[in-house]
Amino acid sequence: MIMKIHVYAKLKDFFSPEFELNAVARNTDELKLRLLEINEGAKNILDSCRFAIEEGFIDHDHKLKENDTVIIIPPSSGG
Amino acid sequence: MIMKIHVYAKLKDFFSPEFELNAVARNTDELKLRLLEINEGAKNILDSCRFAIEEGFIDHDHKLKENDTVIIIPPSSGG
Amino acid sequence: MIQSSSSPLPAEVNGSPLGTIQVISAKPLDIVDLLSQAHHPGAGAVVLFSGEVRDSNKGREVTCLEYESYVPLAVKIIHDILAEAREKWGLKVAIAQHRIGRLSIGESAVVVITTAAHRREAYEANQHIIHRIKHEVPIWKCEYFSDGGHQWGNNCNC
C-alpha cells in the first residue's frame, strides 16, 4: 500500500517534506506508528499533529486508501 | 465688566459664535445667568456645558476678570 | 541635561518628533501617511481605527457632516490622552488625528493608531483612546440630513 506523505514545519526536522510510504496504514493511528518506525524522535510532535487529505481534516477512523496523499499538520503558529 | 465669549456647536443656535458681554459675572455661575438673560432657551444646553479659558477648563469658583475670553464647551461629540 | 521648564509639550509627541503629526486637521486625513509613521522594529502588533462618515444615522439619510473644535484645548487633551495610553500600555507608537470642517460620506473623521509588542495591548489602548477622544475632547459633530435638517452633537457615529 503506497501513500504520499507531505509534512510541514517542525516535522521537516524528522522527515523529508514529501515522500512515498510503502506500508500498511489503514488509518491515521497506524500511519503514525509507521512514521515512528522511520524516526521515533518525532513522537512528541506527531502526537500534537492533525491529518488532512486535500482541503479537509480527517479523523483517526478515516479509512486510508492506496495512493492517498496525506498531509500532516502540526499545531498552527501563524500571525 | 467686559468679557469675550466664544461658543460652539449647538450653542450657536442661541448665541453668536463670538461676542462681547458687558455685565457683572464674577464666576461661571453668574456668567450662565447673564447668558440666560440674553436667551433663556439655552438653559438645557448651558447646564451641560463646561467653561474654559485658554487651554484649561475652569471651575465654577474660578474668579473671572475683565477682558477674559471665556470658551463655553458643550458635551463632546467627536469621532 | 538642560530642559526648558516652560515648554508645555514633550520634545516628542505621538512617538514622532514634535509637530510631525497634527492631531487636529482641517485637511482630509492621510491614513497611508499616518500608517507609514507607525512602524517600529519592536512592535509586533499595529492596530488602526478609522471612524468614517456613514450614509445614515437612526434611519435618517446623512448627506454630510461637519466637525468643529476648540482647537487649543483639543490638541492639549489629545496629547494628554496619547501620553497616558503610551505609558499605561507600554506602546511603541500612539497616533491620533481628528478631522474638522465639512466631510462627505466615507471620509475619515478620526484615525487612531497604536503599536505594541503584543496585540492585546495595541487593541485595548486603541479602543481606550478613541473612547476618550469621543467623550473628552472639545470636538463637535453636526449631521446634515437629506431631508434638509441638521443636528448637532449626536455622539453615535461609530
Add this chain to the structure above:
Amino acid sequence: MIQSSSSPLPAEVNGSPLGTIQVISAKPLDIVDLLSQAHHPGAGAVVLFSGEVRDSNKGREVTCLEYESYVPLAVKIIHDILAEAREKWGLKVAIAQHRIGRLSIGESAVVVITTAAHRREAYEANQHIIHRIKHEVPIWKCEYFSDGGHQWGNNCNC
C-alpha cells in the same frame, strides 16, 4: 436561481468579488491596497490589524522569519473564519491576508481588516479573526536568530 452545488466558495468572499484578495500571499502584503478595498458607505468603523515581525522574541535577537502553509486548507479555513465573523457581527467588510515565505524585521506577516456600522463590532470581530487565524489555520512560523539558531512554531509574535 441556478447555482452550481459543487462550488466550494461563495460568489463573493471578503466582501469583494471572488479572487480579488488572496488570503495567502507569497508577496509582501500591500496594506494600502487592502485598506482601499475596505471602505463601505454603511460602515462607521474600520479596524485594521497588522502583525509585524519583531526584532526579538524572549530576549533572543531575531534576524528574519519564515512562514510556510498548507495553502489549500489554509485558504478554505480563512474563508470560513471570515464568513462566520461577517455573519456574527454583521460586518460590512472582512478581509484577511497572511504572508508566506521569508520576512524581514518590520514586514507585515498578517493583516485583518473589519468594518461595521459601529466600532465595538469592528474591534471584537477583528480580534476574534486574528485569534482564530493564529490558532486554527495551517500556517507555521520559523524564527531565525542572530546566534545562528532557528525555531519552528513559537506562537507568540504578536
